[in-house]
Amino acid sequence: MRTTLELRDLVRFYPKRGNRTLVDRGLLVSYTGEDRTCTLLRLDGTLVTKKVDDIAVVDRSSIHVGQMVGSASDVGGQIGVVTGFTTDLHLVQLNERGGATKNQILGVSPAGLRRVRALSLGDYVLSGSWLGRVVAVPLDVDVLFHDGAVCRTNVAFYPGERVTAKDGSATVFKGSRWLSGRWKPEHEIGTVANVEMAGVFVYWIASAQHGTKQQLVQESAPPPYQQPDSLAYLCSAPDCSWRLGDRCFLLSDEQQHISSLQAHSALLPTMTVANSNTTVDVLWQDGTRQYGARSTSLSPYDFIMEHDFFPGQCCVVDNAPGHTIDGVAGDGVGAANGSTRRVGVVRSLNSKDQTVHVSWFKAASTRPDGEASGLEVECDDTMSAYDLGRDPDHSVLHGDVVVRVLSSVIESTPAAQQIPHAKSASADLPWVGRVVDLNDGHVQVKWSDGSTSLVIPHEISVANKEHYTQLYAEMYGWEWDEEEEDDDDVGAPPEFDAANVVNGPHDPADARNIEGGDCSVNELDGPAATTQNVEAPTLVSTVSHEDPNVGGAVMEVGLADPVERSDASVDDSNDDSVDDVVIKAKDAIGDDGPFKFPNFDVLKSPPDHHYLDTADQGSSGGKEWVKTVQKEWKILQDNLSETIYVRAFEDHIDLLRVAMVGASGTPYQDGLFFFDLQLPLSYPNVPPQVYYHSFGNRLNPNLYASGTVCLSLLNTFDGEGTEVWVPGTSSLLQVVVSLQALVLNDQPYYNEANYEHLVGTPQGHRHALPYNENAFLLTLRTMLHLLRRPPRGFEGFIRDHFRRRGRYILATCEAYLQGCVPADHGRMELSCSTGLRIALDNVLPRLRAAFTQLGDEGSYQCTASSHQHPTNILV
Known part of the structure; x- marks a missing residue:
């Protein structure tokens, strides 16, 4: 087994002459994959450069409680969380020369x-x-x-x-x-x-x-x-x-x-x-515990997905249809009013099948004396990891610093009806401590006075986990120099x-x-630099780790009477009988003949446009600005592909609405994705503002649930050269094409910031496949949202698109359930895990019912039962 290299590793190297002593060791501070060399910091404070083949990792003391790790011998396998460690140190006194x-x-x-x-x-x-x-x-x-x-x-x-x-x-x-x-x-x-x-x-x-x-x-x-x-x-x-x-x-x-x-x-x-010399205790996702593992047998894991669960995690909520998270249905549609979310505890996760063994709790019960009787398990179940979510307010892990929650806060929690009444912070109880273990839905906390007790997750709140450099920046408005x-x-x-x-x-x-180095996870057999020859499109951008609009409301406007408008000269906002009219743009040709919805059109602005309240209407832009906008319209009209549709607005020429179809061979295949754009008065010196209609789903690293679009071309993420907005060169056409081709691509996981070096690695493969599965499921759920709440101006387009493509969408779902693949499916990379099939079983009936209402009776069906789950396939 060859151990991967990590920054801050203690490594041994051999001098060309002399005996092996303590000076033959160094701390790894940088690593260059191209020439396979690394820089080491020695005991005397000097730096030395060595070849990777001439060093060996002897200890990994940087591992800490609460850190996610993988096995160094199976870097693409399951993940574990560090629950404890022991370090023995060798101490010396140094002389004046550092010896x-x-x-x-x-x-x-x-x-x-x-x-x-x-x-x-x-x-x-x-x-x-x-x-x-x-x-x-x-x-x-x-x-x-x-x-x-x-x-x-x-x-x-x-x-x-x-x-x-x-x-x-x-x-x-x-x-x-x-x-x-x-x-x-x-x-x-x-x-x-x-x-x-x-x-x-x-x-x-x-x-x-x-x-x-x-x-x-x-x-x-x-x-x-x-x-x-x-x-x-x-x-x-x-x-x-x-x-x-x-x-x-x-x-x-x-x-x-x-x-x-x-x-x-x-x-x-x-x-x-x-x-x-460091040994480590690990709790693995499958529920097994390992004690006293050598630190060099583990690799720190910094790339954790939202569907990576760990045994003991509480407040896992059912995201499947029929249940809600904070009042929102799991798939966003059709949940009965008053339905409640289920709270449980993770027992284990199968990382290959993407299934989770969960124990669901009963509603809180009390004894005759009025005291809470504790958490009681109602039933055990095997769930798809994609149908589960963590409650960010009450999800704790080993090593977290926590404080007791006031009783007024506890009573207002969404799950208050399903958990016992918790104790609040008071003068006779220590109020701050650290999580040392998770046990059957309870959290074991070691308090500041040295005592240890069990609490339930809603009794505590995790303290700030930001890096100290971020906290310093908030205090002094200062940018930390990572080097x-x-x-x-x-x-x-x-x-x-x-x-x-x-x-x-x-x-x-x-x-x-350490933190600002050129590498974070490098393999001796395949350093990150070896993947740099994989060419990425120059316009692709990566998502930042911080969403500037976290917590922002997502605009969702329900329509009692959907309206379709195509003739910009007629105010038909109150007429729901207007047919689609072909003007100015070529027809989009589909499988069943011409689809009469123009790729570009000019209408009246819709009342549900995200930027309507801040629109400038172009009245103060001046003639030159208006000419610039009209020139952009002309470029769009003449160059849009048949799967991108743009609506400009005569009364608000600074606004646009864009719809695009997910490309074949991607997890977004046949899905529809909507964006609202606004052109500032300083356009084209600055890029447009772009809002994504997410319906609360995060199906891509660049597209946040809040609607934020994180893209270098929009100056919402770092980039250089043609990746960023260049006045006089960049255009709206470039923006919409980039969103479809470079954001909604076949491997969206690698769009995440700093993840490009994982391309071709076992770690990357472990996450890219389930990310595609989840993106596919969220695309299906987005379809249900769109049919229920279509953006104005595209009501007929949405109905006609799914009326035409519904049978193929259902065929794709059935193919993954049964292992058979329709001829026009393309080659979308989905691992067809058991978790995917379970989640599809939940969403497929709702999707089929929605498409049937559109009048498409030709749904593709497999002959086998949808509940038979064959061995995983990759198509």
């Missing part, structure tokens, strides 16, 4: 150590009834000179280090505060005598009174700057692991009982981590400028390029 001395200690537990900087960036801290994250740690560093003089600066160094001015002058020390003696020109080289935290900057994320409600927390939170002795340490940042080169103090038994924030570094010898990012480095706010003092074995973290 190890004879003072070495083996097998040291981190519990007996204190970092030189007692608080690390991202750590969770408490101040009374407030919970916060450390985002900056300014330091007081005392430098001792040969004549006994001592100056104090805020440079990030360790006790015992020899430091000098970077440019050879000693003026950098001149402006420092001198604790003993005074500055002299000969004060060029000194030794760091002591390092203490001068203060701590904290981003407050929760309180006992307000829970995790950020607005209320920020309005009444303590000041960000705090003295360390005013804080209590809760737990470390998730990724704050012990690594090669970390400096620490070895505490005595007595000192271990003292707060680590109170121990003075001047009284303790400085030790350095020279080696580590300088480091878990242990000093993150001083702008008023704490560090002096440029470097020499000798300085902080190894200063040279790390």
Whole structure:
């Protein structure tokens, strides 16, 4: 088995000469796939470049509780979550030249150590009834000179280090505060005598009174700057692991009982981590537990899909027809009013079949004394992973920091009728803790006072999980430089400028390029760079990880009397008998003859257009702007393909509505997708605004459920060259063609930001196939939405499209249920998992009924029963 390479791995290499010693190890800080070389940070703080074939991974101490991992020997297999780990450290003392001395200690537990900087960036801290994250740690560093003089600066160094001015002058020390003696020109080289935290900057994320409600927390939170002795340490940042080169103090038994924030570094010898050995406990998706696995046998997994569930996860909600999530039916249509969502707990997941074993809970019951009787299982069931969803407010995992929820919040939860009444935070109960295990629908929490108890998910709320750099940016409006990012480095706010003092074995973290590196997951047998020769269309864009409109309402306008309009000169908004008229554009030719719906037309603006309230109507754009818009209309009219339909509006020439048909061979095949566009008055210097009619579904990385379209061409995501909007070159035609061909493509999973390097890898394959399956299902559900709530101006088009293509859509569904493929199916890559078939069994009857109402009686049928699930096929 060849272990994959991960940033921050501890690796061993062999010098050409001499014996193997501790200096033959390094921390992987970068990796270049083209020439298969990597850069390593050694114990003495120097960097060395080695060939991949000349190194071996010896430890992976960066793994932490709550992290998702896969097996290094089966990177395309199931995923697990880390439930615990143990790390033994080898400590040494370094001499002035950065070499190890004879003072070495083996097998040291981190519990007996204190970092030189007692608080690390991202750590969770408490101040009374407030919970916060450390985002900056300014330091007081005392430098001792040969004549006994001592100056104090805020440079990030360790006790015992020899430091000098970077440019050879000693003026950098001149402006420092001198604790003993005074500055002299000969004060060029000194030794760091002591390092203490001068203060701590904290981003407050929760309180006992307000829970995790950020607005209320920020309005009444303590000041960000705090003295360390005013804080209590809760737990470390998730990724704050012990690594090669970390400096620490070895505490005595007595000192271990003292707060680590109170121990003075001047009284303790400085030790350095020279080696580590980490074993890991993992809970796998199939419900099995593994204890004491070598860290090198696991690979961190950063690419988790929404349908990757883990045993013990609670508040799993049934997304199938007949149930609701926050009042919205699982498939968006047809659920009876008053139907409630089901709450359960995951027992196991079969990652190949995409099926989940779930235990559904009964409604809450109480004993005669009025106390809640606890969670009771009503039944067990095997569900499709695509019919399940997580409740984001109450879904917890191992390692999460949580706070108790106030009783008023608990009582207002959607599932309050199905769970026992929970205990609220009170003076006699600890209010903040960390999840240590999940058990039969309950969450085991270790509280801040050291006690442990079981709670139900609705009793707690997960505290802020953003990276500390994001929290820092919110506080100071500052963009973090990823190349300088480091878990242990000093993150001083702008008023704490560090002096440029470097020499000798300085902080190894200063040279790390952990989060901002060129690779994140690289295989020894197939580095990411080897996939770069896979050409992607220049216009394709990737979706960002943050949706700027999360939580925004999705416009859904119901129509009692659908209206079709084609003649722009006649106001027929109240006439539902107007037939489609062919004008200005070529017919779209389908399987059953001409389909008389023009690809381009000019109508009156519809009342349900997303940008109608902010439309400029073109009245203030000026003649040149109007000419530009009309020129764009002409380009669209003459060049649209027969599967893209555009409506412009004579009374709002800055608005357009676009419909497009999903291409054959993609999971969006035969589906309809609608976009509303607005041309700003500054157009074409800036791109149009685009809104996607999602109906609450996220069926593509670039298309958010909120309607946001994330695309480089729209300047809603990063890009360069022709990927971004170029005034005078880019056009509306380019936008609509890109949406159809490059966004709604046959492998949408790789549209996700930074996922392109997974093309051709087992990790990518593991996710791309189920992503296609889910996109296919969401496309079917979108069809039901469109038939029930068609966008204005396209009512007849939608009916006629599904009347004509309904039989083929149903044939495709039946083909996947039965393993037979219709002749015109194309070669859409779906894995035909059992989970897909179960989900199709749920949606197909509703789809068939909807198409039958349109008058298409020629639905394709397979002779076999739809409930027979043959072995998975790939067509």
